[in-house]
Amino acid sequence: MPFRHPMTQLSHASLILLMIAALAGCTSVQYYSQAISGQAALMWSAQPVAAVLNDPEPPPELKAKLATATTALAFASDRLALPVGDAYSDYVAFERPFVVVNLMAVPEFSLTPHQWCYPIVGCQSYRGYFDPDDARDEQAEFDQRQFDTFIGGVTAYSTLGWFDDPLHSGFTRLPDDRMVALIFHELSHRVVYMNGDTAFNESFATAVELEGLRLWLEQMSQPERFQQALTRLQQRNQTLALVADASVRLEAIYQRQQxxxxxxxxAEKARQMSQLREDYLALSADWELPGPFGRQPPAFNNAHLALFRQYNQHVPAFRQLLRELNYHFDDFYRAVEALSELTEEQRSKQLATLAQRFDEHL
Known part of the structure; x- marks a missing residue:
């Protein structure tokens, strides 16, 4: 199969960059330049998955991963009603452990993250970089302003359908079930993406990831393997409860700034962060699988807490909504789209009501 040059996608990228140059200052143009050049480098390095599968040189382990991913993409389209298109039809190999790193910055006495706003995709509470040194440069600027910051590696990301995202070695290094779940997660961002609400977007994608994985494993006659995913989810939920309690205490402290x-x-903040770390270590001491913050978590700051809360807080609500719609994913996506159009107060109320009805064991 001949190599498919992504000239159309690159021309779209160039157009976006020109729009940004007209709207933003030099710093913004520099940021978008690295983002576009990084995305372009991925696409130029890609080769069709079908070509890799037909090539005698790649190792059998890689071919098995790509075959599994191909089957999972068909399942995502047919059973989960996800808009697959040509996503993940190409493969890229790279040596670095993460495809990008994300920077998160939160004021010293707040749990509300700084937001970066972008043309087309809107505002997000993190900023992605292909080069970790670029992320550290911006991190240093926030550190000088007394912000709490955190840089974390990202295994995969979604371009929301603007580009045909490739499979890459970040996916294929994962165990099969986690690779498949990540594919479902990233594809779901093509369905609904709400400007400025990271918690909504990521919780929705995580719900699709979990329920999609459960159905996938049932089709593969391996339903027992979902228990490991549920174990990780239980650990995440228990950790979220600790983080939520600590957040309440911290917000009460931060309200006393005057x-x-x-x-x-x-001093009060440091005590609460230290207590949270001790509580997490006690909670996770007997876990067979590493918890969300690992075996030896870092010294926590506001950025760690804000990031963790945003990725997890609405997952039970979205899973309950999907359950009440009898796992008809088309209906579910329409309902999520309707939720995204509500006011923040209305949306929060409906999500809270759904979460209250959720029971993992029903």
Missing amino acids: EISPEQLR
């Missing part, structure tokens, strides 16, 4: 000195605020 009453006590910055030094006192920092």
